[in-house]
Amino acid sequence: MFRYLIRRLLWALVLFFATTIVTFIIFYAVPVDPARTICGQRATPECVHRAEIFLGTNKPIYYQYYKFVYRLFPFSFAGGFHFHEPSLGRSFTSRLSVNYVVGQAAPVTASLVFGGAILWMLIALPVGILSALRPRSLLDRFAMVGVLVGISAHPVWIGLIFAYFFGFKLGWFPITNYCNFFNATGECGGPVQWAYHLVLPWCTFAILFAALYVRMIRANVMEALNEDYVRTARAKGAPEWLVMRSHVLRNALLPVVTMLGMDIGLALGGAIFTETVYGLPGLGKTAINAIANFDLPTVQGVVVFATICIIVFNLAVDLLYAVIDPRIRLS
Amino acid sequence: MALLEVNDLKTYFRTDDGVVRAVDGVSFKVDKGQTLGIVGESGSGKSVTCLTIMGLNPRRTAMTTGHAMWKGEDLLTAKASRLREIRGNEIAMIFQDPMTSLNPVHKIGDQLAEAMRLHEDVSRRQARKRGLDLLKAVGIPRADRRIDDYPHQFSGGMRQRVMIAMALINNPDLLIADEPTTALDVTTQAQILTLIERLQHEFGSAVIMITHDLGVVAEIADDVVVMYAAEIAEQGTTDQIFKSPHHPYTWGLMGSLPRLDQNVERLVQIQGQPPSLLRPPPGCRFHPRCPYVMQVCKEVDPELSPAGDDPTHLQACHLDEETKKREAAKLLAGMMAEAS
Numbered sequence: 001m002f003r004y005l006i007r008r009l010l011w012a013l014v015l016f017f018a019t020t021i022v023t024f025i026i027f028y029a030v031p032v033d034p035a036r037t038i039c040g041q042r043a044t045p046e047c048v049h050r051a052e053i054f055l056g057t058n059k060p061i062y063y064q065y066y067k068f069v070y071r072l073f074p075f076s077f078a079g080g081f082h083f084h085e086p087s088l089g090r091s092f093t094s095r096l097s098v099n100y101v102v103g104q105a106a107p108v109t110a111s112l113v114f115g116g117a118i119l120w121m122l123i124a125l126p127v128g129i130l131s132a133l134r135p136r137s138l139l140d141r142f143a144m145v146g147v148l149v150g151i152s153a154h155p156v157w158i159g160l161i162f163a164y165f166f167g168f169k170l171g172w173f174p175i176t177n178y179c180n181f182f183n184a185t186g187e188c189g190g191p192v193q194w195a196y197h198l199v200l201p202w203c204t205f206a207i208l209f210a211a212l213y214v215r216m217i218r219a220n221v222m223e224a225l226n227e228d229y230v231r232t233a234r235a236k237g238a239p240e241w242l243v244m245r246s247h248v249l250r251n252a253l254l255p256v257v258t259m260l261g262m263d264i265g266l267a268l269g270g271a272i273f274t275e276t277v278y279g280l281p282g283l284g285k286t287a288i289n290a291i292a293n294f295d296l297p298t299v300q301g302v303v304v305f306a307t308i309c310i311i312v313f314n315l316a317v318d319l320l321y322a323v324i325d326p327r328i329r330l331s
Numbered sequence: 332m333a334l335l336e337v338n339d340l341k342t343y344f345r346t347d348d349g350v351v352r353a354v355d356g357v358s359f360k361v362d363k364g365q366t367l368g369i370v371g372e373s374g375s376g377k378s379v380t381c382l383t384i385m386g387l388n389p390r391r392t393a394m395t396t397g398h399a400m401w402k403g404e405d406l407l408t409a410k411a412s413r414l415r416e417i418r419g420n421e422i423a424m425i426f427q428d429p430m431t432s433l434n435p436v437h438k439i440g441d442q443l444a445e446a447m448r449l450h451e452d453v454s455r456r457q458a459r460k461r462g463l464d465l466l467k468a469v470g471i472p473r474a475d476r477r478i479d480d481y482p483h484q485f486s487g488g489m490r491q492r493v494m495i496a497m498a499l500i501n502n503p504d505l506l507i508a509d510e511p512t513t514a515l516d517v518t519t520q521a522q523i524l525t526l527i528e529r530l531q532h533e534f535g536s537a538v539i540m541i542t543h544d545l546g547v548v549a550e551i552a553d554d555v556v557v558m559y560a561a562e563i564a565e566q567g568t569t570d571q572i573f574k575s576p577h578h579p580y581t582w583g584l585m586g587s588l589p590r591l592d593q594n595v596e597r598l599v600q601i602q603g604q605p606p607s608l609l610r611p612p613p614g615c616r617f618h619p620r621c622p623y624v625m626q627v628c629k630e631v632d633p634e635l636s637p638a639g640d641d642p643t644h645l646q647a648c649h650l651d652e653e654t655k656k657r658e659a660a661k662l663l664a665g666m667m668a669e670a671s
Contacts, residue, residue, distance in 0.1 A: 229435070231387060251435070254436075326435070
């Protein structure tokens, strides 16, 4: 168990370096000079020079990367071992600390993703199970058409349609803006406003995943229903609800746990489309803006945060899996 | 009154290609404490017969007619709730593949206890105690420790023992064993058969042993039903079937028994494939593979009728009694000669 964790952590480190190095390289492959951007259209050489020194872009790439890593790790060995606050650096454009930028955006994305995950599971579980129990029934056919639509339709398109009908035409829900769950600012804030503003984003975000999960749950349940141990349970005289709960679902939903963990981890990196359509100031929106402004530290910050989310959720899923599936032993 | 009396049982399945007649008019009975062997090739309807009796066929596609009288009560028309009371309590079943017949995510102790607690109002501890006793009875070593293990920690033979323990936990009157040894290796097969036989005496259950292995039947059955293509080809006591087999299919099965005392290149086999139950051949269903086929066999389906003057030994074949006796005697003489 301990060795397993060590190995996982080492892999996480490898993953971290891989993603950040790739981000750096891609960034510098783009022929844009952030210093020149800062100095505006009529950039004087002095201004550009000063800006380069200020941003640190006058130094070679490997040195910049070293600086980035040095700032991020909470300890260093340069000049004796000492601790310091891990930092993602400062934004090229706004000069805000990237820690602060990511810290502002992360709760927005988390609200969207976790709320969306709850919503898509609330849809996918009953629909998937009922479709599996009654294959080719009206419900099943209806659900399968829904799945097809959900998988095919792009979130941006769905988002715009929702915003138009439920927001603009019917006026049921706000189309834009985000309200904090805590710390109300003005009249916008608190759990009710928070949820109210997120209804459309949640629906938009959940549709694709709901479709994927309905299909997966349906397939898993159908497969489990044909398992020999389900027949055994029936032969023991178990009533159908018990067969479903204790034998079919207990097995059929094991892979769903894995998928859920990985999908949430992935989505926390930024639900770019949904955030863009509804103007939610989440990580996806932040990353898009940062890329548009060639703001490397902010992009790098979002990448690091997303990587950490994926690593943490994958690890959590692995650990959880060992608990719920007795056949899996971590070694 | 017989414990179980099956009368003209038919089970048809609706499929996309048409109606599959998986069981087509099967009758037999099982008395208290007796062992009935049902023999036949894969797809001859042995398993479906028993699943039908247990009410375990998919409800959506299966159509059933006939009667299965259990202590005077027809199982085929019984309510689902009544069937649940009987299943696992009065009639228990063990299956072909022990590797997949136990739920991988539950401890075997819990699965045993579940089987008991479904039918009897006992505490968890009592059920566990009974489960432990049964595990010991079926010969699981260190049962008190292994009761908390999961199925994947057991070998195939041990899992089948667990299945048997689970089937016997409520002292059933009838145990249906659906090819319980097919998925096991040869040495384990013998152990499991001996175990079933021993426990049958201990618990006094009747047994229906479904198998494709005549050797198994010869060893433990009192009565035998030979099934071919959803119908009964021949039925009688084990003595009758083995001493004077009356159906060419039975001869084929006996001829294909592997013999250790014989130096042959290949086993004797019955030529051809079992017929499709979607469109069974006209006349006698065995005629395309029968070495004794006559014109009448291709046109008229032979009735199940007494073999000679013995009303307990039934067979369905058009051959005349004399030819049958002669051929059977030849076959047996051959087998005896080889054996000696």
